[in-house]
Amino acid sequence: MPVGGVALSDDLGARWREADVLQAQYFHRVLAVQRDVVQTDLAIHTTRLTEAQLGGDHFLMRHERRMVRNLETEQRKLMAMLCALEHRFHVKGGVLS
Numbered sequence: 001m002p003v004g005g006v007a008l009s010d011d012l013g014a015r016w017r018e019a020d021v022l023q024a025q026y027f028h029r030v031l032a033v034q035r036d037v038v039q040t041d042l043a044i045h046t047t048r049l050t051e052a053q054l055g056g057d058h059f060l061m062r063h064e065r066r067m068v069r070n071l072e073t074e075q076r077k078l079m080a081m082l083c084a085l086e087h088r089f090h091v092k093g094g095v096l097s
Contacts, residue, residue, distance in 0.1 A: 024089045028082065035078045042071040 049064035 024085050028085050031078055031082050038071055038075045
């Protein structure tokens with residue numbers, strides 16, 4: 001029953017699945033880049049916080065603590081989104097498939 005039956009709906013489903021996977025791959029790459037940027041920023045602000053603590057600069061310590069907290073929150077959110085994508089699309093070898 002190739003016309004109007006299961007074969008057409010299977011083909012359409014396969015194309016939708018492929019489109020979903022392509023979109024998931026794109027968002028996975030974007031989120032991974034954002035995660036890397038956040039990790040770099042977090043390392044910078046953690047170093048600055050340590051320097052502020054050693055220098056006794058309370059204003060700078062407050063600022064850097066806030067920055068570290070915000071970046072840690074953003075990092076957790078990005079990791080959660082990445083994990084959700086990986087779980088939904090069954091990651092194999094680190095690449096959405």
